[in-house]
Amino acid sequence: MSHEKTQFRTCNICEAMCGLVVRYNDSDVVSIKANPDDPLSRGHICPKAVALQDFRTDPDRVTQPLKKVDGVFQPVSWEEAYDFAVEQLTAAQKTHGKDAAAIYLGNPNAHKFGNLLNLPKLVKALGTVNRYSSATADQIPHHVTSIHMLGHPMLIPVPDVERTDFMLILGGNPVVSNGSMMTAPGFGRRMDEIKARGGRVVVVDPRRTETAKKAGEHLPIRPETDAYLLLAMIHEVFASGLVDLGALNDNVKGIEALQAAVLPFTCEVAAQMTGLEASQISQLAQDFSKAGSAVSYARMGASTQSFGSLCQWASNALNIVTGNFDRAGGAMFTTPALDYVGMTSRKGQQRSYPEKRSRVSGQPLYNGEFPISVMAEEMETPGEGQIKSLITVAGNPVLTAPNGQRIAKALEGLDFMMSIDIHINDTTRHADLILPATVALEEVVYDMVFHSFAVRNTAAFAEAIFEPPNNNPQEWQVIAQLAARLSGANSIGPSPRQVLEMLLPQGFHGKDVSVDGLLTAPIGAVDLGPLVPNIQHRLETPDGLIDLAPDVFLEDLPRLLAFEPQENEAFPLLMIGRRQVRSHNSWTQNSQRLVKGRNRCTLQLHPKDAYRLGISDSQDVEVASRVGEITLPAEVTDEMMPGVVSIPQGWGQSNTTMGNATRELTVSINDLTDDSRMDPVSGNAAFNGVPVRVQLA
């Protein structure tokens, strides 16, 4: 019998950073439970955390370097694997130039401290402009907005959920997702608390979501028309003389330009576009302005759409003109123990944006990355700068990027592809080499990114619990090793723990937070208190002011005004996506614990649409878009607004080793999403509002 131990640990699957209590022995997890004393998550946990143990013991997990020989993956030694990688990557770059190599970084990297610290070295060693990540299928409009309004991409305003009186949620379903660009574990309970203190939560979404039901106030909106709603609300604030900049009076410029820009966006115009009533919109603006404190929070649905950047800009502008920016109960800025913004300060730097445009279709580059939507065309299109080789690290673009099948084909045309991953999946199956990664319980955990977006300042650190299989190196070591060999460096650098020890004293809480202190914290974490106003001292715009009306957004308004609600005879319905409690993007579907039960990959549609199309619940339907066609069961529900259908993201595992029971049944929404649909300001994929046709299969 081996001895049982207990560890406090942060779950690093999603952005919520829930505090866990893990009981374990020498070889196995005994239990994973919520830490009731965690100052941020206060006892919240979701089913995914319990599955953390499954990712380690998954029989389909890649646990040795695999090299493809005659189309079949064969185990090779780490030495052979590194040699092969370096030889192939340098060969392609020697022949075709540095930019012939590309790199795609997937979402799990954002949750892995060691990866975040070491990936910049790998990117630098490659020296290519061809960098991609899941950010451009997600939140790049937030960063673009922060760059232009505040001067730094990571100065992200976070809703002060703990104190707000009025929360407006557009395109977010935090009861299921647990929040994004807003680390707010246990969001359902937080909503109850807002209501218990007399506040309101209003959810704007084409689907009556789990969050909308709990809020009790739902405004069904036509996809991709949120910018109309927000701009009309700002219009109403101006028209009613309700503008109030509060403490930011001397820190804001562009107020007249904003007032002029919103003139065409009356409540009547917005009503026509959104499908809401004009009186509802003006009332919403009045209520928002007059609430003790209020905050507009626009997320995925308002980001991964054709007007993603305009939505984020308008959401910030609404918060600012109603005096709800950088104040308690409004949108606030974190002061985390590890100061990510400070570490990457752009103060005093001369920059122009977008930093570059892509070779083939001229899409914008922000934060050093091109839109994922152009990766396939950059692989397919001959000429100088064509991508010939690719590294993916924790990414599955075949299932997660728009028009995934086009990417799958493009990968087959590469001279060389390698992946650092835990599975042979729809993306990595195209690789010539797969290097295995360590998973959560085998690594230290400190959240470098999501403390920056948290509704409260806290900190926690935990050591690895288990050794990796086969004495494998830590994932950070694999990344650093590859970088070192490519660049000729003779060391892989300090461990994540050593780096954290160095960085914490430089953060907002100085010597008050240390690695040793975190490890011995009696409740497993330290509470650094509620958010505090601070933006006046942190603005990184050239003139030190908040810009309410940056040109990039004003120049995009004619496109918004020209937008026609969908009237496409061939594809008369609009498709949106959704998330589900028991899956995380495309990679947790091998946990039986999570996927068991009925097939959740269904097309949701309104009873009126179902009736018109002769479709009954559970019948198989064919869904077609400009780029593809899939078949899946229908789920008839009045949660959907008429004319809009929803398919969950993350499904469609079709490969050899993600061996779960549902794999034959599910399909990928991204076989339908269209890579030509984009927010042109940021380059973000427009996953929502895709024109589709639905018929009985």
Ligand SMILES: Nc1nc2c(c(=O)[nH]1)N[C@H]1C(S)=C(S)[C@@H](COP(=O)(O)OP(=O)(O)OC[C@H]3O[C@@H](n4cnc5c(=O)[nH]c(N)nc54)[C@H](O)[C@@H]3O)O[C@H]1N2
């Ligand atoms: N359980 C679970 N949790 C997750 C994830 C997961 O896969 N599973 N993924 C994580 C990741 S990577 C992220 S980025 C976050 C995302 O977290 P959220 O931002 O909460 O994203 P979603 O849950 O996808 O909710 C998006 C909502 O937008 C709505 N929507 C679609 N189009 C429009 C539109 O045009 N206008 C408006 N107003 N609404 C629209 C959809 O109906 C949906 O309810 O979740 C994270 N958390």
Ligand SMILES: Nc1nc2c(c(=O)[nH]1)N[C@H]1C(S)=C(S)[C@@H](COP(=O)(O)OP(=O)(O)OC[C@H]3O[C@@H](n4cnc5c(=O)[nH]c(N)nc54)[C@H](O)[C@@H]3O)O[C@H]1N2
């Ligand atoms: N239609 C539609 N598409 C979407 C979305 C949507 O709402 N609708 N959401 C978008 C969003 S918000 C996001 S963030 C992206 C996500 O897009 P991606 O980041 O491309 O996809 P993930 O599903 O997170 O896949 C992660 C990959 O990492 C591997 N992996 C898991 N853990 C580890 C690890 O510890 N180390 C390593 N090296 N590999 C690991 C998995 O096997 C998988 O290959 O999808 C986007 N795609």
Ligand code: SF4
């Ligand atoms: S909500 Fe997110 S962080 Fe919390 S337990 Fe679930 S997956 Fe982990």
Ligand SMILES: [Mo]
């Ligand atoms: Mo995401």
